[in-house]
Amino acid sequence: MERAGTILRGRELEPVEGRVVIDDDGRIDRIEETSVESDDLVVPAFVNAHTHVGDSIAKEAGGGLSLEELVAPPDGLKHRLLRETSREELVGAMRRSLRYMLEGGTAACLDFREGGVVGVRALREAARGLDVEALAFARGSIDAMKEGDGFGASGANDDSFDRERTATREAGKPFGIHAGEVDASDINPALDLDPDFLVHVVHPEPIHLDRIEDRGVPVVVCPRSNLVTDVGVSPVEELTARTTVALGTDNVMLNSPSMFREMATLSKLSDLSAREVLRMATVNGAEIVGLEYGVVEPGAEARLVVLDGDSNNLSGAIDPVRAVVRRAGVADVREVVVPA
Incomplete structure (x- = not known):
């Protein structure tokens, strides 16, 4: 099985034209860089x-x-x-x-x-x-x-x-x-539990950022929810500089x-x-959580999203990565590829 188009390859999400070849075990076998006729965008699920x-x-x-x-x-x-x-x-x-x-x-x-x-x-x-x-x-x-x-x-x-x-x-x-969703009072006690990840961290103080970095604790941010509940927005620039x-x-x-x-x-x-x-x-x-996908590269489990790059919304996009992040929507999804 294969899917063709502009592929956002690897962790760097490098746009390459070609095909993603999927083996019988549902993993990505290889990425072939070649000219193709498809306007699709092939991105990680x-x-x-x-x-x-x-x-x-x-x-x-x-x-x-x-x-x-x-x-x-x-x-x-x-x-x-x-x-x-x-x-x-x-x-x-x-x-x-x-x-x-x-x-x-x-x-x-x-x-x-x-x-x-x-x-x-x-x-x-x-x-x-x-x-x-x-x-x-x-x-x-x-x-x-x-x-x-x-x-x-x-x-x-x-x-x-x-x-x-x-x-x-x-x-x-x-x-x-x-x-750290409402205030900083529960961040240190949470870190004392040696968690595998924290959620929100809207209100970290410098000591919390240092502890997160020192321990390599990942953080999950939820900006739309935090905006709705009016608690603020996580300092994502500082967090991404320190952890996953x-x-x-x-x-x-x-x-x-x-x-x-x-x-x-x-x-x-x-x-x-x-x-x-x-x-x-x-x-x-x-x-x-140790899932073997989320990236388009050989060896990864083939869970992919194929977007219609010629949809009324995406046609003419100059930067495919920005188009996926800032412009694409459910209506642009042509197919979700999952292992059989």
């Missing part, structure tokens, strides 16, 4: 590094509420609505969001999964048969973590999470935690789970290059 897909039952609920009123456990609006929702409704709503992500070129999402073991199983059911990896970073119990793919802690001001961190380490699974930074869309209640929209927003809010933003949306998120 996205990894949405932070989601709350359960919020799909409450899209655009809670306008004007504070972050605490919206999402704080146990009585924030989302938690009340989740308690009132049947399993059938929850699974159906999550499945529709996962389908939308796949249509928009997302190969995987790292979902902070409410509801304990039952919540993890609901996500598994929602993702069944879909070509998107919905990784459950369980919340609520150690048993839920064992059922899922890791543990996703709400924040170090909510609990100590020492037991959960120990159990996660013993299980050989990743541990992520929200930190990935991109997530956060609560489906607040934003559509579109990596195109997230990239465009971040690109226009920051001084980061389009290449850096695209890496944040692809290979950086993949590397946080």
Whole structure:
């Protein structure tokens, strides 16, 4: 199998004309640089590094509420609505969001999964048969973590999470935690847990940036969500200078789970290059949890997005990387390629 067009190759996302050749095991065998007739853009599939897909039952609920009123456990609006929702409704709503992500070129999402073991199983059911990896970073119990793919802690001001961190380490699974979303008070306690990644880090102080760099702790930023909840925007330029930074869309209640929209927003809010933003949306998120894709290079798993470079939106684009990051959308996706 092969796909042809302008290929954004390797971590540097170098545009080359040619073909991506995929072997029978679903991995990229080689990239052939050659003249082709296709106007398509062949790019790595996205990894949405932070989601709350359960919020799909409450899209655009809670306008004007504070972050605490919206999402704080146990009585924030989302938690009340989740308690009132049947399993059938929850699974159906999550499945529709996962389908939308796949249509928009997302190969995987790292979902902070409410509801304990039952919540993890609901996500598994929602993702069944879909070509998107919905990784459950369980919340609520150690048993839920064992059922899922890791543990996703709400924040170090909510609990100590020492037991959960120990159990996660013993299980050989990743541990992520929200930190620095509202203020800086929970960043040091979160770092004391030696997490595999932090989420948000909107309000780091110099000591926190130093600790993040010294320990090489990756950070997932969610700019659209932080804008909606009015907590500020992560200092992405400082963070990317110090550690691996990935991109997530956060609560489906607040934003559509579109990596195109997230990239465009971040690109226009920051001084980061389009290449850096695209890496944040692809290979950086993949590397946080050891996924073998997110980059178009030999040996990588072939999870690709093929964009119609001759669409009304993309036709005439001079810089293909900037076009993908700042201009492209779900309507431009011709195909999402996943291993058989």
